[in-house]
Amino acid sequence: MNLAKALEIASATHTGMVRAHNEDAIATDSTAGLVVLADGMGGYNAGEVASGIAVTQITSEMRQAITNSSLHALNREDGDAQATRLLHGIVGKTNASIHESANSQPQYAGMGTTLVVALFRDNRLSVAHIGDSRLYRLRDQKLEQITRDHSLLQEQIDSGMLTREAARRSQNRNLVTRALGIEPKVEAEIHTHDVLPGDIYLLCSDGLNDMVEDEDIELTLSALGANLPLAANQLVQMANDNGGRDNVSVVLVKVVRDFPAADTWLSRVLSWFK
Numbered sequence: 001m002n003l004a005k006a007l008e009i010a011s012a013t014h015t016g017m018v019r020a021h022n023e024d025a026i027a028t029d030s031t032a033g034l035v036v037l038a039d040g041m042g043g044y045n046a047g048e049v050a051s052g053i054a055v056t057q058i059t060s061e062m063r064q065a066i067t068n069s070s071l072h073a074l075n076r077e078d079g080d081a082q083a084t085r086l087l088h089g090i091v092g093k094t095n096a097s098i099h100e101s102a103n104s105q106p107q108y109a110g111m112g113t114t115l116v117v118a119l120f121r122d123n124r125l126s127v128a129h130i131g132d133s134r135l136y137r138l139r140d141q142k143l144e145q146i147t148r149d150h151s152l153l154q155e156q157i158d159s160g161m162l163t164r165e166a167a168r169r170s171q172n173r174n175l176v177t178r179a180l181g182i183e184p185k186v187e188a189e190i191h192t193h194d195v196l197p198g199d200i201y202l203l204c205s206d207g208l209n210d211m212v213e214d215e216d217i218e219l220t221l222s223a224l225g226a227n228l229p230l231a232a233n234q235l236v237q238m239a240n241d242n243g244g245r246d247n248v249s250v251v252l253v254k255v256v257r258d259f260p261a262a263d264t265w266l267s268r269v270l271s272w273f274k
Helices: 046-069 078-104 150-156 214-224 228-239 265-271
Strands: 007-014 024-028 033-040 117-123 123-130 134-139 142-147 189-194 198-206 248-255
Touching: 007 228, 024 046, 024 248, 033 198, 033 248, 046 117, 046 150, 078 117, 078 123, 078 189, 117 134, 117 198, 117 248, 123 134, 134 214, 134 265, 142 150, 142 214, 198 214, 198 228, 214 228, 228 248
Parallel strands: none
Antiparallel strands: 007 248, 024 033, 033 117, 117 123, 123 189, 134 142, 134 198, 198 248
16 A cells, blocks of 8 residues: 555754764655654764664565555554564564674674654554654644653653653763664564544654754644645754754654555445545
8 A cells, every 4th residue: 555645754864063973864665654763872883884774674674574464455453463563573683683783893882773663554653662762743733752762861750750850951861771783682662553634743863852842843843734844854953053962863744644454344435435
C-alpha cells in the first residue's frame, strides 16, 4: 500500500552552532510509511558512523520486510503484532551490527546511537525508540510527548528527585541509560497509537528539545503546520538561535487523510464509492 498520498513528510537537520560534525541521521519513506531518526555518540566521527549504520540498515530491512510480509494488507490486530515483531527483530539486528563494528575497529570503540522509528499503517502508528531522541504528536493544537526518554534525568524525574523545572537546568541532560550498539543486546521500547487526520508527528534529536521549550514547539507547529517544510526549518533555526549547543534534527509527518489496511472489508466497501 502506498501511503504517499496519506502522509506529508518534511525534515531538516543542522550541525548546530558548537559542534564540528553532524552525528544525527534521518531517513523518510512516505510510500512505506516509515521514518527513522538517530543521534549518534562516540569518539571523533564514530557517532556519525553509528547513526548512519542505524538509519541505513533499519530503512533497508524495514522496506524489504514490509514488502515481503504484506504488512499494509493485514487486519489491525495481526498488523499491530507483525509491526512489533518486525521492529524488535530489525532493531536487534542493527544493534548487533553497530556493536560488532565498534568492537572490531578501534577508532569506533564505544560508539552508539539513540533511535526513533515511526511506522504508519492502518490508521495506526507503531513507534520504537531507544535513548532520548523523541516523538511528539500535535493534535487539536496540543503537543504531547509520545515517547519517554531512556535517560538518567528521566529516572530522577520519575523517582521525584527532580522536578521538570529543575531538570531543565540539570547538568545530566545528555546521559542516556539505553542506546543502540553499546551492549550486545538492547531492548527497544515499542508502542502503538491510533492516528487521526490532521495529526502532526515530530521526531527530533535532543538538540531541539534541549534548546526549545515544548510550549514554543507547540506554538510553532500550530502556526506553521500548513507549511511543513517551513515549520521544520523554523524549529531548527529556533534551536540554533537559542544557542545550538548540539546537532539538531527534526522530521515532521502530517496525516493528510485516513489510510486503512488495504484488504479490510470496510476499506473495500468505501473504495466502491470513491
